[in-house]
Amino acid sequence: xxxxxxxxxxxxxxxxxxxxxxxxxxxxxxxxxxxxxxxxxxxxxxxxxxxxxxxxxxxxxxxxxxxxxxxxxxxxxxxxxxxxxxxxxxxxxxxxxxxxxxxxxxxxxxxxxxxxxxxxxxxxxxxxxxxxxxxxxxxxxxxxxxxxxxxxxxxxxxxxxxxxxxxxxxxxxxxxxxxxxxxxxxxxxxxxxxxxxxxxxxxxxxxxxxxxxxxxxxxxxxxxxxxxxxxxxxxxxxxxxxxxxxxxxxxxxxxxxxxxxxxxxxxxxxxxxxxxxxxxxxxxxxxxxxxxxxxxxxxxxxxxxxxxxxxxxxxxxxxxxxxxxxxxxxxxxxxxxxxxxxxxxxxxxxxxxxxxxxxxxxxxxxxxxxxxxxxxxxxxxxxxxxxxxxxxxxxxxxxxxxxxxxxxxxxxxxxxxxxxxxxxxxxxxxxxxxxxxxxxxxxxxxxxxxxxxxxxxxxxxxxxxxxxxxxxxxxxxxxxxxxxxxxxxxxxxxxxxxxxxxxxxxxxx
Numbered sequence: 001x002x003x004x005x006x007x008x009x010x011x012x013x014x015x016x017x018x019x020x021x022x023x024x025x026x027x028x029x030x031x032x033x034x035x036x037x038x039x040x041x042x043x044x045x046x047x048x049x050x051x052x053x054x055x056x057x058x059x060x061x062x063x064x065x066x067x068x069x070x071x072x073x074x075x076x077x078x079x080x081x082x083x084x085x086x087x088x089x090x091x092x093x094x095x096x097x098x099x100x101x102x103x104x105x106x107x108x109x110x111x112x113x114x115x116x117x118x119x120x121x122x123x124x125x126x127x128x129x130x131x132x133x134x135x136x137x138x139x140x141x142x143x144x145x146x147x148x149x150x151x152x153x154x155x156x157x158x159x160x161x162x163x164x165x166x167x168x169x170x171x172x173x174x175x176x177x178x179x180x181x182x183x184x185x186x187x188x189x190x191x192x193x194x195x196x197x198x199x200x201x202x203x204x205x206x207x208x209x210x211x212x213x214x215x216x217x218x219x220x221x222x223x224x225x226x227x228x229x230x231x232x233x234x235x236x237x238x239x240x241x242x243x244x245x246x247x248x249x250x251x252x253x254x255x256x257x258x259x260x261x262x263x264x265x266x267x268x269x270x271x272x273x274x275x276x277x278x279x280x281x282x283x284x285x286x287x288x289x290x291x292x293x294x295x296x297x298x299x300x301x302x303x304x305x306x307x308x309x310x311x312x313x314x315x316x317x318x319x320x321x322x323x324x325x326x327x328x329x330x331x332x333x334x335x336x337x338x339x340x341x342x343x344x345x346x347x348x349x350x351x352x353x354x355x356x357x358x359x360x361x362x363x364x365x366x367x368x369x370x371x372x373x374x375x376x377x378x379x380x381x382x383x384x385x386x387x388x389x390x391x392x393x394x395x396x397x398x399x400x401x402x403x404x405x406x407x408x409x410x411x412x413x414x415x416x417x418x419x420x421x422x423x424x425x426x427x428x429x430x431x432x433x434x435x436x437x438x439x440x441x442x443x444x445x446x447x448x449x450x451x452x453x454x455x456x457x458x459x460x461x462x463x464x465x466x467x468x469x470x471x472x473x474x475x476x477x478x479x480x481x482x483x484x485x486x487x488x489x490x491x492x493x494x495x496x497x498x499x500x501x502x503x504x505x506x507x508x509x
Contacts, residue, residue, distance in 0.1 A: 004093060005194065005253040005276055005350060006310040007448060008045035009441060012354045014318045015052050015074055016060065017393040020406025027393065029070065029079040031406070035396075036086045038423065042358060043441025046093035048196050050318060052080070053099075056106050058165040059375050060318075060391070062097075062198060063104040067183045084191050093193035095255070100180050100237075101199040102166040110167050118156050125176055126167045127159035128152075129209070138211040140228060145379035148228075159209075161202060161228060163375040171203040177237065181244060188248050200256035200269065200278070204233035230260045238274040245276075255279060255312070263303035270309035277312050277350060284314045288327050288336050288502075290463050290476040294454075297347065301452060304349070311349030315340055316357050322390050325363035332502070334360050338436055338491040339474055339504035343463075345440045346472040346506060348449040353437075356394040359421050360433035364389040364414075371412060388412060395422035431493075439489050443470070443506065447488075462499075466509050474504035483507065 019031030029052060039047060051061035052074040061071070070077050087094050103110055109125050116122035118130075129137040129149075136149035136157050142164075149157040150164045159168045169176045184195070206227035238256075245252045255277035256269045269278040280300045286292040300311045315323045315337070327336035337360060344351050367388055369377075374386025392412045397404030398419040405414075419425060426432035450468030458464050461477025470488060475481045480498035485507040487494070492503045499505055 003251045003253075003276075004045065005251065005255075007348070007350060008093070009043070009345070009351045009353060009444065010046040010048050010093075010095060011039060011042070011044040012048045012050065012317060012352060014050045014060075014355060014391055016411060017391050017405075018355055019396070020393070020402070020408070020410065021075075023407035024073075025402070025406060025408045025411050026073050027405070027410075028073065029075040029083050033079070033083045033086050036083070036090050036092065039087075040090040040092060041438070043438060043445065044092065044353065046095055046193065047087055048095040048352070049097065051097045051099060051198075055104055056165065057373075058104070059163055060373070062099055063102075063106075063163065063166045064099050065104040065106040065108075067098075067103075067180075068186050081190065088191070094191075095194040095196055095253070096187055096192050097198055098180075098183065098187075098195045099198040100169070100171075101202040102160065102162060102168045105165040105167055113158075114152060118154060123156075124173055125170055127170050127205070127209070128156045129159070131155070131157055138209055140209075140212060140226075142379060144376045145381070145384065159205075161199075163379065165375075168205075169203070171233075171237065177240070181240065184241060184244050188244070188252060192252075193250065194245075194253035194255070194276075197254055197256050197275070200238075200275075201230040201234065201258040201260055202228065203237060204231040206231055225261050230258065230265055235268060235271075235274060238269065242273050242275065253277065263299050267303045267307055267309070270304070271307050277310065279314055279352070280312050281314055283344065284316065284320060284323070288340065288476065290461050290474075293343065293474075293476070294463055297452070301348070311347065312352065313344045313347055313349060314352045314354075315344055316354040316390065317352070318354065318391055319387055320390065321363040322354075322357065322361060324357075324360055325365070329362055333362065334433070335492060335502045338433060339502055341437065342440060342489070342491050342504040342506060343472060343474050345444055346449060346465075346467055346470065348452055348467055354390075358434055358437035359394065359423065359426060361392075361394065361418075361421060364392045364412075367392070367412060373412075395419060397424045398422055436489075436491060440506075443489060447506075447509075468509070470509050471507040472504060473499055473507065475499045475501055477501060 016027045018027045019035045021028045021030030053064045054066035054069045054071045055061045113122040140148040142148045151157050160166050210227050253276040256275050258269050258278050260266045266278050269275050282296040286296045304311045324333040324337040327333040372388050374388050376384050376386035393405040393410035395403030395418040402410040403419050403422050426434035447469035453466045455464035462475045462481045464473040478501050480495045488506045490505040
């Protein structure tokens with residue numbers, strides 16, 4: 001029997017920005033529940049929810065104070081159960097984020113650690129260390145900017161690879177491991193279908209916490225090898241998690257957010273006795289060229305073939321500029337983004353769609369500085385605006401204080417022209433980006449992608465492949481490309497039967 005996650009299209013919901021059910025300007029679980037029919041009609045297979053747990057929201061909910069409860073801004077546990085039941089009734093799976101690398105500084109364990117003495121059992125649950133020569137224990141840097149260490153009044157320092165309000169757990173401690181195994185079971189018992197594992201490569205640190213060196217440092221979500229990311233000991237954790245997932249019916253799954261330095265390192269996370277998927281971010285990072293896309297696709301297919309795991313594909317998420325903007329913004333960026341969507345959705349494996357990409361939303365680059373909330377903004381000394389631009393609430397209606405996101409302005413302002421990009425404005429409109437996604441997802445259901453075979457002869461600036469069910473052709477160049485066969489779907493108008501620049505088409509196989 002086919003495991004649902006092997007070729008699923010999973011739609012990422014960033015809860016603060018999807019739908020506001022109570023008019024307070026913040027998205028919430030009842031708001032998401034009210035839009036389940038929209039998601040089912042879109043044609044996806046599963047919803048992935050970014051964190052909705054109790055949190056002071058210093059990092060948009062990725063600073064978790066209680067891993068077993070819903071933050072009041074999102075609702076209550078009953079609201080989560082209602083959402084889960086509604087999604088399942090609509091035929092959708094539900095995947096939730098789990099954040100195992102760190103907690104909020106408001107977590108009861110960390111509050112107890114601060115109140116306890118150096119060397120106490122409470123402090124052993126995190127990384128508390130003595131300083132060196134009056135400074136921090138080593139030279140590690142936070143991925144949000146600045147040192148990865150903060151000093152407490154008694155002189156010790158604690159590690160936080162992200163914000164100072166996100167202290168790293170000490171995963172060498174058995175109590176931490178047991179706690180997260182229990183958290184997994186808590187949500188599995190409620191009926192969730194899987195987990196997206198945040199910073200899946202970050203829990204284990206190299207023994208002795210060695211310094212990186214003068215040339216060291218880490219880019220936000222980069223692929224540089226450092227002594228606190230992608231350390232081999234993390235795989236023991238995932239072997240234990242695999243056993244837990246396998247004990248539940250329904251093909252429960254977990255997907256790793258693992259930013260590593262090579263495909264061979266990433267594939268270690270999806271060996272037979274570990275996790276089911278690991279994000280391949282290479283397509284998200286790729287330039288919009290035939291050579292770049294071909295290189296990424298070939299590398300991913302060859303890598304996952306080693307272990308029998310399905311490939312995964314991502315074009316946008318809550319941590320990166322939306323691909324409409326990355327590809328050129330304006331008309332050019334949207335044209336290319338539509339073509340990229342057809343390329344991704346025809347590839348074998350699982351595809352992840354970020355909320356709003358089906359509307360062709362661009363990155364919002366001009367948010368007022370006083371409204372920026374990403375901790376990167378402050379920690380970088382106001383040199384990096386952070387990720388708020390891809391987290392602006394999505395528009396549902398053509399008018400209103402937040403274009404239908406809620407009954408009041410949203411927590412971040414939407415551009416004035418987003419009414420024209422809204423769900424209402426695009427629904428039923430031939431050629432709209434929303435209807436393109438709906439058509440593509442319907443066709444994908446009846447033309448399930450299988451093994452990929454490349455077709456040559458289209459020149460250096462075009463790619464063509466068959467997935468066993470249909471043929472995808474994409475023109476990255478400036479000159480039209482001849483098409484042979486029945487066109488099932490195209491990302492833009494054809495030019496007398498030819499494929500124009502920056503356009504993709506699906507043909508009958």
